[in-house]
Amino acid sequence: MNSTSFHWDAADYAANSSAQYQWGCELIARLALRDSENVLDLGCGDGKLTALMAQxxxxxxxxxxxxxxxALAQRRWGGMRNMAFACVDAQQLTFDGVFDAVISNSVLHWxxxxxAVLAGLRRALKPGGRVLLQMPASGNCAQFIEAVDRVRAMPRWRPFFRAFRFPWRFSTECDYTRWLDESGLATQNIITVHKDMCHDSPMSLAGWMRSTWLPYLQCVPSLNRVAFVESVVDDYLCAVPTDAQGRTHVEMVRLEVAAERA
Ligand SMILES: C[S@@+](CC[C@H](N)C(=O)[O-])C[C@H]1O[C@@H](n2cnc3c(N)ncnc32)[C@H](O)[C@@H]1O
Known part of the structure; x- marks a missing residue:
């Protein structure tokens, strides 16, 4: 399976992506968009960050x-005249010198x-155009991955994971230093940041897993997926309990990359 072959439940993602939305808002603020600029949202998902930038x-x-x-983004936001959506693989961009800025939030680990993405972004940008990317870095949600690994090793779940391979690429500062050099984009900043992903309840944490951990969930028959998610959340909360307000926390590690086309 490649990154483009997962079946997303777009409405479930839209309802369970408050953490991604919050990080995206922080990223957009840093981009300081001007009302004359044309922007590419790379891996726009349900389009709620795209809609924010369109304002x-x-x-x-x-x-x-x-x-x-x-399809969901077009249905929800299609009424806004200065916004368009298209189904395109980030590795196969064909835009030529049209964008002042590119943003990508929580996408590139897929x-x-x-x-190939960076070569396409360089072509897509006008001279002086800027790029701001945020993605999981090495070490991201390590304790949650440990919980998933413990659960999928249990006799009930092990048979479904015989052909499983870790699906995501968690990049490092070294990777991006090299790839940006090779792409011809000028590096401005590459940093690793730690973020606390907070959900207001174990149910919300389960919603995040259900709507984004597709490579794991799609190994499990659909009738058993709720039970699988519940087992992982229970296991995780034994290792990292809720706080006094009943909120859950997952330590995330993100790579933030700023560059521009000279
Ligand atoms: C976690 S969602 C992030 C969506 C949005 N940027 C946000 O912050 O809410 C990851 C998105 O990356 C998209 N994606 C995965 N592989 C991709 C690829 N090769 N090209 C373009 N998009 C891709 C998925 O379809 C999904 O919508």
Whole structure:
């Protein structure tokens, strides 16, 4: 299976992505968009960040490899005149010198070929155009991955995971230093940041897992997926209990990359 072949439940993602939305808002604020600018939202998902940028920029184009995500984005936001969505693989961009800025939030761990993405972004940008990318870095949600690994090793679940391979690429500062150099984009900043992903209840944590851990869930027959998610959440909360308000916390490690086309 490659990154473009997962079946996203776009409505479930839209309802369970408050953490991604919050990080995306922080990223957009840093981009300081002007109302004359054309922006590309790379891996736009359900389009809620695209819609936020459309209030600040001249135009925003959201691309995503998932037909389900693009269909939902078009349904929800299609009424905004300065916004368009298309189903496109980030590794196969064909835009030529049209964007002032590119943003990508929580997408690139799904994509195997980052140099192909960066080459496409360089072509897509106008001279002076800027890129701001945020993605999981090495060490991301390590304790949650440990919980998933413990559960999928249990006799009930093990048979479903015989052919399983870890699906995501968690990049490092070294990776991006090299790839940006090779792409011809000028590096401005590459940093690793630690973020606390907080959900207001174990149910919300389960919603995050159900809506994004597709490579794991799609190994399990659909009738058993709720039980699998419940087992993982129970196991995780034994290791990392809720706080006094009943909220859950997952330590996330993210890579933030800022660059521009000279
Ligand atoms: C966690 S969602 C993030 C969506 C949105 N950026 C946000 O912050 O809410 C990851 C998105 O990456 C998209 N994606 C995965 N592989 C991709 C690829 N090769 N090209 C474009 N989009 C891809 C998925 O379809 C999904 O919509």
């Amino acid at each position: 600040q920029a001249h135009t925003v184009t959201g691309i995503d490899a998932s037909p389900q995500m693009v 994509v195997p070929n980052h140099p």
